[in-house]
Amino acid sequence: MSGIDKVVLAYSGGLDTSVIAKWLQETYDCEVVTFTADIGQGEEVELARAKAQAMGIKEIFIEDLREEFVRDFVNPMFRANALYEGEYLLGTSIARPLIAKRLVEIAAETGADAISHGATGKGNDQVRFELGAYALSPSIQVIAPWREWDLSSRDTLLSYCEEHNISVEKKLGTKSPYSMDANLLHISYEGDVLENPAAEPEEAMWLWTVSPESAPDQALYIELEYARGDIVAIDGEKLSPAVVLARLNQLAGANGIGRADIVENRYVGMKSRGCYETPGGTVMLKGHRAIESLTLDRELAHLKDELMPRYASLIYNGYWWSPERIALQSLIDSSQAYVNGKVRLKLYKGNTTVVGRESANSLFDEDIATFEDDAGAYDQADAAGFIKLNALRLRIAAQKGRS
16 A cells, blocks of 8 residues: 555554554554544543554544444434344444544544554454445545554564563453453453353453342332433433443443343354443343333334344444445434333343333323223224134135145
8 A cells, every 4th residue: 555644543552553553653654643532441541642652643632422422323223222133232333433433534634644443354343444434435545454464463462562662551461361342332352261152251351240140139220211212311310321321331230231142243254252241231222122112103113123133234244324224224213203201120130120111102002901991992893803804815725725
């Protein structure tokens, strides 16, 4: 790749991207601009500034994107009740389009020729970053060091750091730590003993949640208030989107909620085992489905459920900025006009249970649904004709010997 004078690097300050910053300087003889996004990863992002400065980097962007992340990415995704392969709440996937967006914006602001990221050539994140970048800036150049260099393992990265005097946190002696990714929605763990799908994760690995066995013996009841499908208050207290998620992380994590151990199908073709903690997101999904059960028309709710796996796959595979995801989002968002009200949940030893829901926009009619005298609100005799009409094709098939 030629003509590279300046590169914007998605920079965490961790092992991989610290090596990449130095490698870009040496390999391309270019100026490096670092971009560090605070999306709630729970680490002191300002440490990245000192590390970047130590490598001679002059343009350093550190931005608090927590509210934008939850408002414009997490909340729209949860309106769809998105789950990938029935289990994964897409915590890593949904952060990548925001980072890609800011990468190309900073490249334009600083006159950079290219962007760079620390995703490996085996993973999904390379696809997510680059599809997002190309969708937003078609002519941008992308440098993916893991697809170019000969540093083939974390041990070789650690050796590179020693040779170039780059400080590395979270070193476990000479052994590489788990590969971890965190943001306000989740924290993920890959590598090390997890590469054996039969091995149980060690309890010390989990950082955000207590084990269900160690969770309090007293259940915690909480009330979530929804407006157009988004949580706007917890226990009557109005909160911003990012604060809502942070509060739910704390409440759910303290009650052992949100752990997942998954073998998933990566977009690049391989199966991968990962462990995830998504405490607040687990509660959000349960609560949102509960308020929708009360306020959504049956066929609209079923249509959303049919579309959800496609929507989830689009996010997992990196197509957040695609026309099909945007079109689906319009439908999903329009469905949320009456998704307003309150849901009461019980959090207890790893479980989230719905114990009540109410809404001024409820489609539940007690006069019709009751098992007691409905005073003529529903004529049960009508059901006979309904059943016969729906059975007509089945009866004809049976008469023709096709049953």
